[in-house]
Amino acid sequence: MTDFKRLSLNQITTDLWNLREALDGCARAGIPQIAIWRHKVAEGGLAEAKRLVRDAGIRVSSLCRGGMFPAATASERQARLDDNRRAVEEAAELGTDTLVLVCGPAPDRDIATARRWVAEGIEQLLPFAKSRGVKLAIEPLHPMYAAERSVVVTLDQANTMAEAYATDEVGVIVDVFHVWWDPELYKQIQRASGRILGFHVSDWIVPTPHMLMGRGMMGDGVIEIRRIREAVEAAGYAGPIEVEIFNQAIWDRPGDDVLAQIKARYMEHV
Amino acid sequence: MTDFKRLSLNQITTDLWNLREALDGCARAGIPQIAIWRHKVAEGGLAEAKRLVRDAGIRVSSLCRGGMFPAATASERQARLDDNRRAVEEAAELGTDTLVLVCGPAPDRDIATARRWVAEGIEQLLPFAKSRGVKLAIEPLHPMYAAERSVVVTLDQANTMAEAYATDEVGVIVDVFHVWWDPELYKQIQRASGRILGFHVSDWIVPTPHMLMGRGMMGDGVIEIRRIREAVEAAGYAGPIEVEIFNQAIWDRPGDDVLAQIKARYMEHV
Numbered sequence: 234m235t236d237f238k239r240l241s242l243n244q245i246t247t248d249l250w251n252l253r254e255a256l257d258g259c260a261r262a263g264i265p266q267i268a269i270w271r272h273k274v275a276e277g278g279l280a281e282a283k284r285l286v287r288d289a290g291i292r293v294s295s296l297c298r299g300g301m302f303p304a305a306t307a308s309e310r311q312a313r314l315d316d317n318r319r320a321v322e323e324a325a326e327l328g329t330d331t332l333v334l335v336c337g338p339a340p341d342r343d344i345a346t347a348r349r350w351v352a353e354g355i356e357q358l359l360p361f362a363k364s365r366g367v368k369l370a371i372e373p374l375h376p377m378y379a380a381e382r383s384v385v386v387t388l389d390q391a392n393t394m395a396e397a398y399a400t401d402e403v404g405v406i407v408d409v410f411h412v413w414w415d416p417e418l419y420k421q422i423q424r425a426s427g428r429i430l431g432f433h434v435s436d437w438i439v440p441t442p443h444m445l446m447g448r449g450m451m452g453d454g455v456i457e458i459r460r461i462r463e464a465v466e467a468a469g470y471a472g473p474i475e476v477e478i479f480n481q482a483i484w485d486r487p488g489d490d491v492l493a494q495i496k497a498r499y500m501e502h503v
Numbered sequence: 504m505t506d507f508k509r510l511s512l513n514q515i516t517t518d519l520w521n522l523r524e525a526l527d528g529c530a531r532a533g534i535p536q537i538a539i540w541r542h543k544v545a546e547g548g549l550a551e552a553k554r555l556v557r558d559a560g561i562r563v564s565s566l567c568r569g570g571m572f573p574a575a576t577a578s579e580r581q582a583r584l585d586d587n588r589r590a591v592e593e594a595a596e597l598g599t600d601t602l603v604l605v606c607g608p609a610p611d612r613d614i615a616t617a618r619r620w621v622a623e624g625i626e627q628l629l630p631f632a633k634s635r636g637v638k639l640a641i642e643p644l645h646p647m648y649a650a651e652r653s654v655v656v657t658l659d660q661a662n663t664m665a666e667a668y669a670t671d672e673v674g675v676i677v678d679v680f681h682v683w684w685d686p687e688l689y690k691q692i693q694r695a696s697g698r699i700l701g702f703h704v705s706d707w708i709v710p711t712p713h714m715l716m717g718r719g720m721m722g723d724g725v726i727e728i729r730r731i732r733e734a735v736e737a738a739g740y741a742g743p744i745e746v747e748i749f750n751q752a753i754w755d756r757p758g759d760d761v762l763a764q765i766k767a768r769y770m771e772h773v
Contacts, residue, residue: 339725342725342726342727343727344684344725344727375646376645376647376684377645377646377711380707381709387686390686413649414646414656415656416656416659416660437650440651441651444647444711454650455609455611455612455614456612457613
């Protein structure tokens, strides 16, 4: 990359910061966009979050996260749907048209049924999302999260689910950490043309220190980030590039240092 | 399952045992087959291993492992190939026709080239394997091992590689731990008809304690083991069912206790 116009800080990367601190950090670093997490919004409330975002002049690239559709009982699945409607509302209020869906694990061993519940959840959520101008962005997670976070684990699967809808209704997120291993990656990115609603970068460190908290800074791992970025662009995506890193060692560092490193690595490796 | 005729102890499950102890354990437990690891053979030498196996009257279901084809230099790739020829020789000497291939990681970020090297390695190894009556069994590993153990990570990919050869030359291993998450699983098992050279069982524990040493005993996790076993059988496989569990807590228990639990769980969950 040659400038920071498309750079977005996914807020989880500087988890020790609250929303105000993250927005201030982005402003200081000249990072024009942020991806916000709902639990950070909840700390001060939606009205306060909306005011902070507006005052900071930082654009919100996406809200993390909706999803978590599968549950053992119909009433619990309804509760999840209600919560997804609140997530849509928050996205709209915060000024982003993209709600990232982490689709959720199965409540039992029946992964096929859980996948059906995800599809049903998206179907049920969509009318409200459309009414609020919010697109649903299915993020396939790495298969190592299949049991605990998402039964949607490949871009193929996310594409198939999204293709049931118009391109301006449901799309996919391409996160290099989740999809880099996939032999079908470039074919599926091409297939996602017009439906890519977000591009997330980090890296896969070797050896991997931890299943959840082991993501690396761009350049510290084995992912061909630039090649994937170019494929995503060839598929028509020119939107925000979110840096999303779950890593305790990075969380433990001062946020401003992390942002400075993100900017350097973004230029060199994205 | 209703009897133990197809049960095989993959030796890594009782890692604290040497080959003699594992064979004795199988004999005591009435487990008729064992999958042997090369580093266990190396401890006492091939001739000794061959004698121990013959004396114990235990059948060898497979040898673990060949593979590890990608390497940065041509001479290193040649050395890997030479080592694979020794693995073929050991398999033949130990009386199994199945060499399991853990195909290896890329030496750098270029996963596509590494995948090509795997295909070339199999191509180069095959004539010798055929001459010794040994089939090459491509085992797709879980994608979380893509950077450190195998660039072959889906059954789709393994099937495509195997289909370049006759069914009695190159096939695939279906290991439930590695493939359970795959939305294409049942389609790809069907596609592998006539090429399935092994079926491995364990379980995926939630939460997963460790990326490498976190496999569970059958029944302790979320994998639909029986459903997958039935699919493998519907695809024509009636061979050994290997129990292969990398788990420090299981390794720390007395081997005879582990074998007793394996037998009970095999009846209940496989």
